[in-house]
Amino acid sequence: MTTTDAFEAVAARVGFGSSDSAHRAFRAFHGTSPARYRALHRPSATVESHNLPETTAFPVDPSQT
Numbered sequence: 001m002t003t004t005d006a007f008e009a010v011a012a013r014v015g016f017g018s019s020d021s022a023h024r025a026f027r028a029f030h031g032t033s034p035a036r037y038r039a040l041h042r043p044s045a046t047v048e049s050h051n052l053p054e055t056t057a058f059p060v061d062p063s064q065t
Contacts, residue, residue, distance in 0.1 A: 007034040
């Protein structure tokens with residue numbers, strides 16, 4: 001499924017209580033931020049063309065998701 005809806009709107013629609021917890025869950029599952037994931041999965045996308053920084057995966061505390 002693809003959408004152009006804001007991440008916060010999607011997070012609320014699927015039942016997250018806050019966009020912060022949705023961001024943490026997304027990063028834990030995909031290993032990157034929602035914005036970077038979206039940019040990299042657009043047709044003809046490159047990190048350089050979106051001026052996105054390289055990211056490092058951070059451990060997520062499951063009690064905060």
